[in-house]
Amino acid sequence: MELFANLALGFSVALSPNTLMLAVVGCILGTIIGALPGLGPSNGVAILIPLSFSLGLDATAALVLMTSVYYGAMYGGRISSILLNIPGDEPAMMTTLDGYPMAKKGQAGNALVLSGVASFVGAFLATIGLMLLAPILARVAFLFGPAEYFALYLLAFCTLGGLGSKNQAKAALSVCLGLGISMIGVDKSTGLTRFTGDNLHLYDGIDFLVAIVGLFAVSEVFIFIESHGKNSSIGVKLEKVTIPFKMIYQTKWTMLRSSIIGFIAGVLPGAGASLGSFLAYMSEKSLAKDKEKFGTGDPRGIAAPEAGNNSAAGGALVPMLTLGVPGSGTTAVLLALLMTLNITPGPLLFTERPEVVWGLIASLLIANIVLLILNVPLVKVFSRVLQVPAAILLPGVTMISFVGIYSLSGSYFDLLLMILFGIVGFFLRKMDIPTVPVILGILLGSHMEVSLRRAMVLSDGDFTYLFSSPISIGLWVAAIIGFIVPIFLRRLLTISK
Amino acid sequence: MSDRIVGLLTLVVALAFFASATQLEMPFFSDPLGPKLFPMLVSGVAMIAGTMMLLNPDAEPEWPVFSTFIKLFITSIILIIYAYTLKPFGFIFPTAVASAAISFQIKPNLTKSIIIGTCLSVILFLIFKFALGLGLFAFPKALIG
Numbered sequence: 001m002e003l004f005a006n007l008a009l010g011f012s013v014a015l016s017p018n019t020l021m022l023a024v025v026g027c028i029l030g031t032i033i034g035a036l037p038g039l040g041p042s043n044g045v046a047i048l049i050p051l052s053f054s055l056g057l058d059a060t061a062a063l064v065l066m067t068s069v070y071y072g073a074m075y076g077g078r079i080s081s082i083l084l085n086i087p088g089d090e091p092a093m094m095t096t097l098d099g100y101p102m103a104k105k106g107q108a109g110n111a112l113v114l115s116g117v118a119s120f121v122g123a124f125l126a127t128i129g130l131m132l133l134a135p136i137l138a139r140v141a142f143l144f145g146p147a148e149y150f151a152l153y154l155l156a157f158c159t160l161g162g163l164g165s166k167n168q169a170k171a172a173l174s175v176c177l178g179l180g181i182s183m184i185g186v187d188k189s190t191g192l193t194r195f196t197g198d199n200l201h202l203y204d205g206i207d208f209l210v211a212i213v214g215l216f217a218v219s220e221v222f223i224f225i226e227s228h229g230k231n232s233s234i235g236v237k238l239e240k241v242t243i244p245f246k247m248i249y250q251t252k253w254t255m256l257r258s259s260i261i262g263f264i265a266g267v268l269p270g271a272g273a274s275l276g277s278f279l280a281y282m283s284e285k286s287l288a289k290d291k292e293k294f295g296t297g298d299p300r301g302i303a304a305p306e307a308g309n310n311s312a313a314g315g316a317l318v319p320m321l322t323l324g325v326p327g328s329g330t331t332a333v334l335l336a337l338l339m340t341l342n343i344t345p346g347p348l349l350f351t352e353r354p355e356v357v358w359g360l361i362a363s364l365l366i367a368n369i370v371l372l373i374l375n376v377p378l379v380k381v382f383s384r385v386l387q388v389p390a391a392i393l394l395p396g397v398t399m400i401s402f403v404g405i406y407s408l409s410g411s412y413f414d415l416l417l418m419i420l421f422g423i424v425g426f427f428l429r430k431m432d433i434p435t436v437p438v439i440l441g442i443l444l445g446s447h448m449e450v451s452l453r454r455a456m457v458l459s460d461g462d463f464t465y466l467f468s469s470p471i472s473i474g475l476w477v478a479a480i481i482g483f484i485v486p487i488f489l490r491r492l493l494t495i496s497k
Numbered sequence: 498m499s500d501r502i503v504g505l506l507t508l509v510v511a512l513a514f515f516a517s518a519t520q521l522e523m524p525f526f527s528d529p530l531g532p533k534l535f536p537m538l539v540s541g542v543a544m545i546a547g548t549m550m551l552l553n554p555d556a557e558p559e560w561p562v563f564s565t566f567i568k569l570f571i572t573s574i575i576l577i578i579y580a581y582t583l584k585p586f587g588f589i590f591p592t593a594v595a596s597a598a599i600s601f602q603i604k605p606n607l608t609k610s611i612i613i614g615t616c617l618s619v620i621l622f623l624i625f626k627f628a629l630g631l632g633l634f635a636f637p638k639a640l641i642g
Contacts, residue, residue: 167551176543395596415580
């Protein structure tokens with residue numbers, strides 16, 4: 001019953017004309033951002049955060065706008081996967097496997113509608129899952145002390161590093177880089193300055209938004225200039241779009257199974273949507289009797305990853321809202337948004353600011369329906385976005401990033417830092433060093449350090465305190481498994497190939 | 498080779514970070530390890546990661562050719578100049594030049610780049626100033642008084 005009372009509160013927030021309009025605007029912007037090749041949900045949300053502040057929105061409204069962009073971008077990512085064979089973002093990669101072949105067979109319209117419906121099913125079920133699971137997890141989170149939080153942050157870094165990179169050393173390096181950056185500035189509990197090199201600009205520390213926009217958006221411009229011309233592929237023309245009811249009906253179990261798998265992958269801290277779509281695709285393939293059809297334009301090969309990745313996107317909100325630990329790159333960016341809005345995610349959020357949490361959940365449900373409407377009949381309109389030439393798009397993205405960061409502080413120093421992050425991001429990406437752990441390190445670094453220091457104060461410097469409760473031991477074990485197991489899994493995969 | 502260089506660089510930076518952390522003053526109150534502990538732990542992990550990369554590098558990444566590096570270098574310089582000029586010269590002029598220059602890097606067509614730069618700059622200014630209400634100045638303050 002409590003659930004319904006909460007939902008009613010949520011809808012009372014979400015159905016106000018203002019919020020509703022923001023949700024629709026967010027969905028449209030998000031779908032466009034997702035559809036543009038190279039501009040995924042994390043980039044899109046990152047460059048829009050600074051601008052959303054300048055609108056002077058309150059916390060709930062800003063959150064509704066940005067999560068609608070996030071959900072929209074997850075939907076939009078499939079459009080360029082199917083029509084151009086270029087994933088609009090990383091999670092949409094699996095959709096290219098069957099989506100593009102299907103489009104080449106002249107069924108581009110079917111593929112787009114089917115993937116839109118699968119996205120809806122995945123995202124809708126995940127939002128329900130979020131409603132049910134988040135309050136329970138929030139209650140468990142009340143049991144967490146500093147030792148448990150320290151272990152939890154470690155778990156997030158380990159799974160993100162373990163799963164997100166091919167080389168564990170590189171993932172660890174990237175986490176350390178982020179944590180190191182988070183330590184720059186005045187140490188809050190002692191007032192000492194650390195690692196500033198006596199540069200006054202650095203006393204306040206490095207704003208995570210500067211790092212995010214630099215690493216995600218500016219480095220994308222460099223990558224594009226470098227790879228320009230290489231990724232050219234022949235686009236598929238989109239003919240008439242009809243709704244393939246039969247295909248949707250046939251893949252209903254695929255969508256359901258994939259949504260569940262995706263949701264679980266999303267809830268794991270650090271794992272996220274790419275893992276969700278990958279696992280959903282692989283498990284459908286292994287369940288199928290006619291495996292060889294996958295990769296040739298099989299509808300199940302579209303329904304599975306799309307349901308999986310959208311469901312994971314919803315699932316990733318669970319640890320982000322209840323524990324303050326994001327489950328993916330984009331939720332890390334959303335966490336940055338919350339922190340800038342002065343909302344501390346965690347169990348207290350559910351009791352102290354229920355209107356924020358439930359307003360968000362209700363607007364996710366609404367955004368989903370808006371997105372289904374936008375993405376099925378209007379998919380043709382959005383597919384036009386793909387024709388925007390890079391020579392216009394990239395300067396535009398760069399300028400929006402600059403103005404966004406400039407509007408935050410009005411300081412040229414932040415802009416220079418952002419360019420530096422862009423250059424560093426380019427080299428990291430070229431060398432296959434993941435950039436998401438850097439962001440997560442900057443975001444969570446100070447929290448992790450505070451937990452560790454509190455634990456040390458409580459135990460008077462006794463390190464065994466970090467492993468003194470069953471919850472923290474469980475988290476440490478999970479962290480070690482999350483970091484090490486992917487090494488063996490990769491070996492197994494290469495041997496079986 | 499690239500992995501080895503980055504591994505070595507990491508090792509050096511992490512060592513410097515570690516050394517700098519040990520120099521931090523300890524607070525008087527009861528914070529047993531204070532502001533030193535976390536930086537020392539993190540730099541320790543970074544040193545291990547750097548050593549691993551140094552000893553066990555991945556295959557060489559595909560680096561761009563020299564002319565592309567020049568392009569990237571020019572782009573970075575444009576962006577840096579843009580960062581310095583945005584405030585004193587107002588929004589429109591630096592933005593137009595910078596977007597035209599980036600556009601030129603992607604598609605070397607001078608006339609088109611100039612048109613794209615000018616249009617982008619004016620359209621973005623209108624959006625930022627009037628739709629989003631940012632406090633931007635179109636032209637140098639000295640000009641508009």
